[in-house]
Amino acid sequence: MLFDYKTAADRAGIARDKLERLAAIMRAEYPDDETMAELHILRAVLAVERGEASLEEILRQEVAG
Numbered sequence: 205m206l207f208d209y210k211t212a213a214d215r216a217g218i219a220r221d222k223l224e225r226l227a228a229i230m231r232a233e234y235p236d237d238e239t240m241a242e243l244h245i246l247r248a249v250l251a252v253e254r255g256e257a258s259l260e261e262i263l264r265q266e267v268a269g
Contacts, residue, residue: 206239209246216253223249226259229266 213223227245234241251257 205242207242207246209242209249212246212249212253216249218249218252218259222259222263226263226266229263233266 230241
């Protein structure tokens with residue numbers, strides 16, 4: 205793991221199952237680039253931690269988008 209998004213998710217109070225769902229979506233979006241997938245996972249988690257978005261909003265956007 206290049207980016208420690210799991211520690212950030214713990215700080216943000218994101219449940220592990222929801223984090224794995226987010227990770228699966230990002231890995232599907234970047235199937236050949238784990239670095240980009242992890243970067244986008246971290247960016248989403250940090251947005252939740254800062255209160256800029258809820259995880260539900262992010263997941264909804266990713267699935268719809």
